[in-house]
Amino acid sequence: MTLDDAPAGTSTVDVQDHPALTVLALRSVGVTPDPYLVAELAALPIPDAVRAIERVGAPPDPPSVLRHTVGPHGSTLLLRRVTASLLDAGVLAPDTAAALADAGVRLPTLVEFLTRAAASAPTDEAAALWDAAVAAGADPRRAAVPRARAALTAGDLDTATQHADVVLTDPSSSDDDLRSAARVAATVALHRGAPSHAAAVYRWLGAARVGSDVAHAVVSLLAVGDRDTAASFVAAAGTGLPTSATARDTLVAEGMLVSVSETPTAALSSVLRACALTGPSTEDHPASVAGLLAVHLGDPRTTREVLSEAATPRARLLGAWAAMLLGDTDAAEARVRETDPDGLDRRDSLWWSGLRAAVARRRGDAGALAATIADAHRLLVEVEPDLYTVLPIGELWLAATRLGDAGRIRHAVETTSSLLASLGEPPLWATAWHWYGVQAAILASAPADLVPHARVLGALAAHSPHAAAVAAAGRCWLRVLQGEPDADEVRACTRSLERFGHAWEAARLASDAALRVDDTRTATALLQTAREITSAAAVPDTASSTGELTGREAEVAQHLVLGLTYREIGARMYISAKTVEHHVARIRRRLGAGSRSQLLSMLRAAGYGQQEERDRP
Structure with a gap:
């Protein structure tokens, strides 16, 4: 029928x-x-x-x-x-189970199956499976937290916010669920360039309930300069269970709090130790934080090394930034070209725009600078400047100044300046900002505008070698602009700038000084200095193709020959065992070793490990 x-x-x-x-x-x-x-x-x-x-x-x-x-x-x-x-x-397969739920099947056993499948599913499948579990009869309130997490991972910020709000507004939500929902809500706010909202979420949650999310809370609070609340969260962090995750998050939180103090180098050390406690696939790997701190400390080489642990859009942009500071402008430009800005959130779009401006400035491409500033105008209105946007906003500041259009970015510049002032001009973050201020004054041919920034850098010099280097360069540049260049001082400052990843600025300083000295021989020598700096910067800081190892690879090779395990090497170098494995793989490819035993033989023949072996009693 x-x-x-x-x-x-x-x-x-x-x-x-x-x-x-x-x-x-x-x-x-x-x-x-x-x-x-x-x-x-x-x-x-x-x-x-x-x-x-x-x-x-x-x-x-x-x-x-x-x-x-x-x-x-x-x-x-x-x-x-x-x-x-x-x-x-x-x-029963997960996709079939989801189709059955969508077709109207309501069974407790199906709910249980879908819940288990969603909890262990790849990130690109979890959200749909959680939706199917609810369709099959799962309690929407109990599923709200994992649905919010899954939607966030999938990049669906609206849905993530919707589910997180369900938990945050439910009086019966447990502290664990509130903490998870707060994490999602704050993360969405940061992605959208609204750090004030992220900080407000954690102030509402409070230090007593933040638990294992202390690092994320501290990062959010410091973004808007709320050091006191961040300190209270760090103080409460020591009460958690002594797990490796707790130790990692506490190190990140403590490191970030130290980053706004007068001892900035200790901040990077703390976060690097956290990286060593973190698996390579861990969500929100601290490598991005460590990389950002390293760039601000004038150490782009460390940034490039630690970012092998992270694969987020921000990490890739920051890696390109480090490459640019090391002289590989081609690599930075390639990253700009291959990145689809429409696929970035607002916060990362600001970083992309800053990198685009930095490349165009170094290329001397006025057309690209104008296009960048025009495209970034709305973004600068929508994204709230915070502690972690000093670099991109600084580059856009210079781009706008170069074009005689500094007024377009004045609000972002003033907001950033006020934020750093409210924190007492912390050396790690303020050094880069006031160095941008020095350069903006130079571009605008306004020596008087340079003085306040040089003064702050002078005060920071006692706490930061990076600040000391750019402070000296700022004073030197001011004298150059005033027609009183000292060739020896210029050469000394250019060497310092190079050491802290400012090779392009070092070459400009030497060139500007050459134009203002009366002695032809001195001018020629300064121009030669500028050419040498530019030539050295044009070669990426990597090993040659003939088998020479980079400094980091040589350090790994030294430990490897001594018989240390990947984990032991990682502990000594403050990197994860997985990163050590990546280094070893690159060393093998570079040397053409066909096996581990052949690799060790080649390294011993090259002299690695011999000194330490001789030093052993």
Whole structure:
């Protein structure tokens, strides 16, 4: 028996043909029927299962055929039986389970299966599986936290916020759920360039409930300069369970708090130790934080090394920034070109714009600078400047100044300046900002505007070698602009600037000084200095293709020859065992070693490890 109102052009199935109905039910949820599966589900011999599959064929719209054959209620009952059979047989796949839930199947066993599948699913599949679990009957309130996390990971910020708000506004939510929802809400706020909201979320949550999310809370609070609240969170962090995750997060939180103090180098050390306690695939790996701190300390080489642990858009942009500071402007420009700005959140879009401006400035491309500033105008209005946007806003400041359009970025510059002043001009963060101020004054041919920035840098010099180097360069540049260049001082300052990743500025200082000295021989020598700096910067700071190792690789090789494990090497170098493994793989490729034993032999022949072996008693 079939229904007369079956869709035109589709095959029909006899309502009494139970094996065929089983086949049709499978097709309706996207499962291609297999004779063995049909035989098991319908309790048939294999030949009968094959004939049932042949009778159904491949209708163009199986769900519609099923509904017209047995009706909506009958379709649901049949799919429930198929679900139970698939679960009993242990052959239910997550995508089939989701299709069954979408088709209207409501079963506790299906909810349990989907919940387990969603919890262990890849990041690009978890959100859909959690949605299916709710469709199958899971409590939306209990599923709100994992749904919020999954949506955030998938980049669906609106949905993540929606689910997080359900938890935050529910009086019955547990502290654990509130902490997780606060993490999602704050992360979304940071992605959207609204750090004030992220900080407000954590102030509401409080130090007593922040638990293992202390690092994220401290990062959010310091973004807007709330050092006192951040300090209270760090003080409460020591009460957690002594797990490696707790130790890692506490190190990050303590390091970030130290970063706004007068001892900036200790901040990087703390976060690097946290990196050594973190697996390579860990969400929110502290490598990005360490890389940012290193750039601000004038150590782009460390930034490049630690960012091998992270693969976020921000980490890739920051890695390109470090390459640019090391002289590889081509690598930075390639990153700008290959990055789709439409695929970035607002915060990362600001970093992309800053990198784009930095490359254009170094290329002397006025057209690209103008296009960058025009494109960044709305972004500068939408994104709230914070402690971690000093570099991109600084580059956009210089770009706008170069174009005589500094007014367009005045609000962002004033906000950043006020934030750093409220924190007492912390050396790690303020050094880069006031160095941008010095350069902006130079570009605007306004020596008087340079003085306040040089004065702050002079005060910071006692606490930071990086600040001392740029402070001296600022004073030197001021004298150059005033027509009183000292060639020896210029050469000394250019060497210091090079050491802290400012080779391009060092070359400009030497060139400017050469234009203002009266002695032809001195001018020629300064121009030669500028050419030498530019030539050295044009070669990326990597090993040659002839087998020479980079400094970091040489350090790994030294430990490797001594018989240390990857974990032991990582502990000594403050990097993870996985990063050590990556270094070893690069060393093998560089040397052409076919095996580990051959690699060790080649390293010993090159002299690695010999000194330490001689020093052993």
